[in-house]
Amino acid sequence: MSEMLVTLALILGKLLFIFGVVLFMAAYLVLAERKILGRMQLRYGPNRVGPFGLMQPLADVIKLLTKEDFVPARADKWLFLIAPGITAVTALLVFAVIPFGPTLEIFGRQVPLVVVDLNIGVLYFLGVSSMAVYGVVLGGWASNSKYSLLGGVRGLSQMVSYELSLGLSLVPVIMMARSFSLTDIVMAQQSIPFMLLNPVAFGVFFICVLAESNRIPFDLPEAENELVGGFHTEYSGMRFGLFFVGEYINMVVLGSLVTVFFLGGWHGPWLPPLLWFLFKVLAVCAMFIWIRASMPRLRYDQLMNLGWKILLPLSLVNILVTGAVLLGLG
Amino acid sequence: MHVIRGIRGTFQPFWVTLRNMFRKPVTIQYPEEKQQLPERYRARLILTRDPDGAERCVACHLCSAACPVDCISMQAAEAEDGRRYGAWFRINFTRCIFCGLCTEACPTLAIQVTADFELAGRDPLKLVYEKEDLLVDHCGNNNSYNFYRQSGIGVAAPRGTNPGETPPADVKDLMP
Numbered sequence: 001m002s003e004m005l006v007t008l009a010l011i012l013g014k015l016l017f018i019f020g021v022v023l024f025m026a027a028y029l030v031l032a033e034r035k036i037l038g039r040m041q042l043r044y045g046p047n048r049v050g051p052f053g054l055m056q057p058l059a060d061v062i063k064l065l066t067k068e069d070f071v072p073a074r075a076d077k078w079l080f081l082i083a084p085g086i087t088a089v090t091a092l093l094v095f096a097v098i099p100f101g102p103t104l105e106i107f108g109r110q111v112p113l114v115v116v117d118l119n120i121g122v123l124y125f126l127g128v129s130s131m132a133v134y135g136v137v138l139g140g141w142a143s144n145s146k147y148s149l150l151g152g153v154r155g156l157s158q159m160v161s162y163e164l165s166l167g168l169s170l171v172p173v174i175m176m177a178r179s180f181s182l183t184d185i186v187m188a189q190q191s192i193p194f195m196l197l198n199p200v201a202f203g204v205f206f207i208c209v210l211a212e213s214n215r216i217p218f219d220l221p222e223a224e225n226e227l228v229g230g231f232h233t234e235y236s237g238m239r240f241g242l243f244f245v246g247e248y249i250n251m252v253v254l255g256s257l258v259t260v261f262f263l264g265g266w267h268g269p270w271l272p273p274l275l276w277f278l279f280k281v282l283a284v285c286a287m288f289i290w291i292r293a294s295m296p297r298l299r300y301d302q303l304m305n306l307g308w309k310i311l312l313p314l315s316l317v318n319i320l321v322t323g324a325v326l327l328g329l330g
Numbered sequence: 331m332h333v334i335r336g337i338r339g340t341f342q343p344f345w346v347t348l349r350n351m352f353r354k355p356v357t358i359q360y361p362e363e364k365q366q367l368p369e370r371y372r373a374r375l376i377l378t379r380d381p382d383g384a385e386r387c388v389a390c391h392l393c394s395a396a397c398p399v400d401c402i403s404m405q406a407a408e409a410e411d412g413r414r415y416g417a418w419f420r421i422n423f424t425r426c427i428f429c430g431l432c433t434e435a436c437p438t439l440a441i442q443v444t445a446d447f448e449l450a451g452r453d454p455l456k457l458v459y460e461k462e463d464l465l466v467d468h469c470g471n472n473n474s475y476n477f478y479r480q481s482g483i484g485v486a487a488p489r490g491t492n493p494g495e496t497p498p499a500d501v502k503d504l505m506p
């Protein structure tokens with residue numbers, strides 16, 4: 001009985017830890033992005049609230065909370081209200097299977113640094129992350145606005161064209177690690193990360209992850225310049241904030257996934273594992289920001305072409321080649 | 331060639347953004363640093379006086395007619411000596427777009443622009459400037475012009491005595 005209570009307390013502790021860290025990171029990622037983007041465009045970015053603008057996330061939250069929570073007339077009210085939640089929650093849910101450190105020994109107990117070590121972690125991630133697009137689509141549909149609807153439709157078709165390659169680019173990883181569990185995948189990269197073993201899969205996965213995060217160059221559902229704000233045109237206040245935070249939580253989560261699948265997770269010399277993990281995630285996020293500063297938005301048909309005509313065949317061939325090589329090596 | 335250009339076009343921006351990151355931003359941190367404004371910057375309007383110290387404005391309504399947003403209003407009045415002036419003169423700076431068309435319309439150079447752009451405030455009524463707020467004690471950008479020395483028959487000087495004028499012809503005289 002007490003054994004179970006301790007396990008439960010441990011899981012709860014880990015949950016709170018992850019929740020806190022991810023939300024904190026998401027809040028400061030917004031600031032970091034605005035600052036880095038500013039510097040890359042020869043501006044300063046936010047620097048008024050607190051020293052170096054470090055209190056900016058707090059100011060943003062206060063602002064968002066005090067804004068009117070507006071629901072357009074003739075909007076589909078219930079869908080409109082829950083859509084932002086779907087985006088944020090699904091992003092958070094993925095983190096349940098991400099291992100962020102090796103198993104710890106606390107008071108003689110084995111504590112794995114992951115909320116649940118599912119033996120089908122990869123499938124869980126693929127399933128939950130495709131749910132995230134429902135937030136975009138339902139939000140766009142329920143707003144009863146043409147721009148939002150267009151954004152939602154774009155989100156959906158974008159999902160269809162990259163999700164396949166996303167899954168297929170993970171197949172070589174699974175073949176090399178011989179397991180669907182994320183912990184095992186990290187363990188398999190003890191000596192050499194999969195990014196070096198299979199750079200093609202890494203490239204395809206990274207591009208798909210960019211599309212998954214709805215960021216430039218694949219931010220078609222938002223596309224400020226064409227669609228006002230895309231699927232979140234009609235949202236205001238904290239509901240818009242949820243979409244926004246969801247995007248950045250997603251960034252952290254996808255950064256962690258790139259780390260887990262290809263960068264060797266917490267493995268690394270000298271530094272403690274947790275620091276290595278954090279460092280790698282932040283590096284991927286910095287890469288996201290750098291890409292956003294440097295690239296234009298793809299056109300709608302260009303994205304489709306890229307997804308169906310390049311990424312999909314590439315990942316299929318890659319699976320065959322990886323299979324052949326693995327077979328050859330025995 | 332196509333491919334090479336494409337690849338270069340994809341990676342060059344990354345180098346550009348990276349280089350920019352280590353440059354000094356061009357931003358002027360406004361309240362602490364101020365921008366060097368051009369000499370003829372158009373901002374807050376003033377009503378100037380002529381070199382003799384009298385009000386230049388003759389309440390001719392030309393500025394208010396020229397104003398595209400109709401933010402100037404006034405009431406004309408006439409003094410003992412026939413000199414016209416504004417009984418009241420009002421500019422609503424919440425509406426003014428600082429186009430400067432009023433200054434171009436003004437025949438007396440009374441209304442002029444200044445470079446003072448820091449007009450922001452929370453109370454819009456405080457931005458409605460009355461004549462006392464607009465009238466200044468100098469000639470603005472022209473120190474010599476005096477409307478009544480060029481025109482305005484018989485107000486400041488008798489007919490034909492202004493510089494550049496000839497006295498009126500005596501119609502009862504046959505001499506050229």
Ligand code: SF4
Pocket residue numbers: 375393396397398399400401402421425426427428429430431432433
């Ligand atoms: S500057 Fe333009 S808008 Fe302002 S008072 Fe003069 S004419 Fe009107």
Ligand code: SF4
Pocket residue numbers: 386387388389390391392393394404435436437438439440441
């Ligand atoms: S400011 Fe100039 S244009 Fe306007 S009423 Fe006075 S004299 Fe006329």
